[in-house]
Amino acid sequence: MIDSLFSWIDDRVALSRSGRHLLDKIFPDHWSFMIGEIALYSFIVLMLTGVFLTLYFVPSSTPVVYHGVYAPLRGQTVSAAFDSTVNLSFQVRGGLLMRQMHHWAANIFVGAIVVHMLRVFFTGAFRRPREANWMLGTTLLILAIFNGFLGYSLPDDLISGTGIRIAFSIMESIPFVGTYLAYFLFGGSFPGTAIIPRFFILHVLVLPLLIIGLLAGHLGMLVKHKHAQFPGKGARDDNVVGSPLWPTYAAKAGGFFFLTTGVTALLGAIVQINPIWQYGQYYAYKVSYAVQPDWYMGWLDGALRVMPSWELNLPGHMIPTVFFPAVLLPGLTFNLIYAWPFIEAKLSGDTAEHHLLERPRDKPLRTAIGAAVFAFYFVLFGASATDVLANYLSLSLNVVLWAFRILCIVVPIVVFPVTYKICLELRATPGAGQRKRHNLVVRTADGGYTTIAAEEYPGYVKAELEPVALDQVDLVSAMAADADQGTEGVYQIPRDYR
Amino acid sequence: MLALALAAVFYAPRHPAHASPSRPLGSAVLVDARVPGTSAALAQGRTLFDENCSSCHGTQAQGSSLAPNLRGLGSATVDLWVSSGWMPLANPGVQPARKPSHFTPSQTLGIARYVASLAPGGLAIPTVDLKGASSAEGFSVFALNCAPCHTITGAGDALSNGIVAPPLHGVTGTQIEEAVRTGPGNMPRFSTFTVSKQQLADVVDYVTRYVEHPDSPGGGLTLGGVGPVAEGFVGLFAGVGLCVLIALWIGDRNESSGESEPGHGDGSHDEGPGTETPEREVAHA
Numbered sequence: 181m182i183d184s185l186f187s188w189i190d191d192r193v194a195l196s197r198s199g200r201h202l203l204d205k206i207f208p209d210h211w212s213f214m215i216g217e218i219a220l221y222s223f224i225v226l227m228l229t230g231v232f233l234t235l236y237f238v239p240s241s242t243p244v245v246y247h248g249v250y251a252p253l254r255g256q257t258v259s260a261a262f263d264s265t266v267n268l269s270f271q272v273r274g275g276l277l278m279r280q281m282h283h284w285a286a287n288i289f290v291g292a293i294v295v296h297m298l299r300v301f302f303t304g305a306f307r308r309p310r311e312a313n314w315m316l317g318t319t320l321l322i323l324a325i326f327n328g329f330l331g332y333s334l335p336d337d338l339i340s341g342t343g344i345r346i347a348f349s350i351m352e353s354i355p356f357v358g359t360y361l362a363y364f365l366f367g368g369s370f371p372g373t374a375i376i377p378r379f380f381i382l383h384v385l386v387l388p389l390l391i392i393g394l395l396a397g398h399l400g401m402l403v404k405h406k407h408a409q410f411p412g413k414g415a416r417d418d419n420v421v422g423s424p425l426w427p428t429y430a431a432k433a434g435g436f437f438f439l440t441t442g443v444t445a446l447l448g449a450i451v452q453i454n455p456i457w458q459y460g461q462y463y464a465y466k467v468s469y470a471v472q473p474d475w476y477m478g479w480l481d482g483a484l485r486v487m488p489s490w491e492l493n494l495p496g497h498m499i500p501t502v503f504f505p506a507v508l509l510p511g512l513t514f515n516l517i518y519a520w521p522f523i524e525a526k527l528s529g530d531t532a533e534h535h536l537l538e539r540p541r542d543k544p545l546r547t548a549i550g551a552a553v554f555a556f557y558f559v560l561f562g563a564s565a566t567d568v569l570a571n572y573l574s575l576s577l578n579v580v581l582w583a584f585r586i587l588c589i590v591v592p593i594v595v596f597p598v599t600y601k602i603c604l605e606l607r608a609t610p611g612a613g614q615r616k617r618h619n620l621v622v623r624t625a626d627g628g629y630t631t632i633a634a635e636e637y638p639g640y641v642k643a644e645l646e647p648v649a650l651d652q653v654d655l656v657s658a659m660a661a662d663a664d665q666g667t668e669g670v671y672q673i674p675r676d677y678r
Numbered sequence: 679m680l681a682l683a684l685a686a687v688f689y690a691p692r693h694p695a696h697a698s699p700s701r702p703l704g705s706a707v708l709v710d711a712r713v714p715g716t717s718a719a720l721a722q723g724r725t726l727f728d729e730n731c732s733s734c735h736g737t738q739a740q741g742s743s744l745a746p747n748l749r750g751l752g753s754a755t756v757d758l759w760v761s762s763g764w765m766p767l768a769n770p771g772v773q774p775a776r777k778p779s780h781f782t783p784s785q786t787l788g789i790a791r792y793v794a795s796l797a798p799g800g801l802a803i804p805t806v807d808l809k810g811a812s813s814a815e816g817f818s819v820f821a822l823n824c825a826p827c828h829t830i831t832g833a834g835d836a837l838s839n840g841i842v843a844p845p846l847h848g849v850t851g852t853q854i855e856e857a858v859r860t861g862p863g864n865m866p867r868f869s870t871f872t873v874s875k876q877q878l879a880d881v882v883d884y885v886t887r888y889v890e891h892p893d894s895p896g897g898g899l900t901l902g903g904v905g906p907v908a909e910g911f912v913g914l915f916a917g918v919g920l921c922v923l924i925a926l927w928i929g930d931r932n933e934s935s936g937e938s939e940p941g942h943g944d945g946s947h948d949e950g951p952g953t954e955t956p957e958r959e960v961a962h963a
Contacts, residue, residue, distance in 0.1 A: 211926045211927075214928065280898070288913055288918055292921065443924070450899060452896075458831050466825070470829065473906060568907050576838075
């Protein structure tokens with residue numbers, strides 16, 4: 181019945197030929213290839229919960245008097261944006277859960293992108309022909325961070341308002357054009373009434389569309405290049421070895437989607453995030469001591485904190501301190517990330533195509549550079565918590581601040597040679613990272629003890645299957661044959677298979 | 679009876695530390711601790727002071743090289759410093775930290791009244807009256823006057839130069855009024871011009887009902903009220919971390935089924951990575 185329905189549809193739409201291609205796409209099996217999926221799935225969660233939030237959120241800074249259920253706010257004049265966010269948290273069924281899930285998903289989204297990029301970086305997956313996709317991914321990271329910041333600002337609460345104010349002065353610090361740029365984006369001087377509706381449109385429409393478009397390009401290129409793979413049994417530069425999209429990979433990915441959603445829902449349900457009712461409406465004259473942005477802006481905040489107050493006095497123009505940590509640093513950072521594939525190709529002179537990944541230890545220089553740079557940003561991220569750390573460690577804030585100033589220089593300098601050395605050691609040690617064989621202590625008949633090496637047990641070394649070549653075998657019958665034998669097959673296709 | 683009623687207003691259930699059962703409520707006629715009267719309480723206060731405080735503050739509370747003069751400070755200051763556990767000082771040279779008080783509320787009161795009786799001046803222990811107090815007003819006043827140091831959630835934070843604005847999570851209404859009016863340590867003193875009597879009651883109402891219960895009305899674990907830093911760590915390590923672990927678990931399943939290839943003969947296909955064998959129990963030599 182269903183079969184005939186399908187073939188009826190198929191006769192008209194003729195999808196099965198191209199569809200078959202997609203379903204036959206071979207995914208190499210390695211857990212680290214699934215990290216990017218976390219970002220994809222949390223983006224889906226973001227869209228679903230976000231649509232829910234837009235049903236109740238009022239993107240306007242019109243003053244209204246709060247009349248909701250939270251007593252300490254009752255009677256206060258707040259913006260419609262703040263009012264509606266508090267109301268959707270307390271008076272809409274499931275509203276707070278949705279809000280918290282949305283916020284946690286945003287944190288996970290950016291986090292997963294970063295971890296995914298680390299994976300790509302340290303395995304050399306950005307090399308030709310994937311440089312363009314690396315740059316596309318970097319753009320996605322920037323958009324994700326930017327959209328996170330916009331979303332964080334929408335409730336118009338005390339803490340995010342402070343953040344917008346900082347953003348405003350950062351923009352103003354850009355030489356020559358800064359003031360115009362800031363006034364243009366904010367529709368006048370800070371805070372004005374234009375930001376909330378403008379940020380809203382950017383946050384729910386413009387940036388998501390950009391992200392979806394670029395994401396489609398990102399995945400399209402992935403399909404086109406086919407996945408890179410670790411060298412292993414049968415894996416070569418000119419083939420792809422792994423499991424087919426249908427059914428193996430689809431089952432994995434589907435399960436993974438639900439589990440990622442589950443993690444987000446779990447956090448949303450049990451861990452409070454951004455309790456804006458405790459912060460209250462943003463007013464320029466109200467301040468809370470030491471506020472921080474969400475973590476993905478944390479490194480910028482940290483850079484602002486550790487930066488000594490130096491100003492550059494050019495003739496006729498003064499460049500304020502904030503320019504260096506908040507404009508120059510991210511500018512350099514992202515340009516460096518964009519340019520890395522080309523920098524590395526230049527340095528190594530290797531401009532050939534690569535589809536086989538490298539283990540981090542096999543490229544000690546790249547790994548050490550990556551680790552050192554990452555350590556630098558990690559220290560900056562930590563520096564955004566100077567006050568919290570000082571409080572918890574009962575140290576003076578100044579001591580902690582100076583510690584971070586020193587750490588952000590020293591840590592990368594230490595990390596570099598240590599990582600380099602570890603890579604060399606790992607390379608020189610055969611079997612490093614693999615489990616050792618047990619030694620059995622055996623008691624002999626006359627009461628003595630001897631030690632003998634245990635037998636290798638099955639699965640001691642990961643046995644890899646010889647991949648079945650797919651261009652010769654029909655996928656369905658190959659899988660049926662494997663199923664008869666009780667194995668899950670591993671298949672290979674040529675990389676230029678269409 | 680009157681005393682009981684007074685005490686009930688004074689130490690309403692909002693002030694758990696003072697409402698401890700050990701407190702003989704009947705003895706509290708606490709309108710102005712400088713008014714000489716219940717000499718038994720004074721005598722007890724004197725004994726306690728001599729035993730616990732005079733080594734640093736001097737026998738007449740006149741101060742020494744170790745500790746400042748307390749004469750003329752008034753009972754409010756003494757009550758705050760003793761009831762919050764700051765005194766007797768544990769580590770000289772470090773800002774005193776809140777800890778469970780050494781003394782029962784009535785002992786504290788005795789000490790406070792004794793010190794206040796030594797010299798005129800200072801502020802008497804205030805009477806907290808929350809009738810007509812508005813937490814909404816209190817929230818506003820708090821955001822304006824207290825959040826710049828204690829943070830908007832009242833979680834407290836490190837200010838510059840090793841000064842800490844302590845968390846306001848366990849403080850009592852009396853302690854809040856005492857702190858605001860006397861300005862302990864590095865905290866400024868707020869006069870009635872800055873924060874009126876009514877506004878102070880509003881702040882007390884807000885802090886004791888909302889700041890001290892950051893988990894209500896909802897949302898789950900509060901992560902100490904320190905905001906995005908803690909949230910970021912949870913998001914990265916619990917959120918992304920858990921997802922990556924799941925990826926590890928799902929992603930390697932295929933390789934493990936390779937382990938149980940026919941020929942290895944352990945025959946269990948449906949077990950995850952590491953279909954381990956009894957050799958697990960073998961001792962490592």
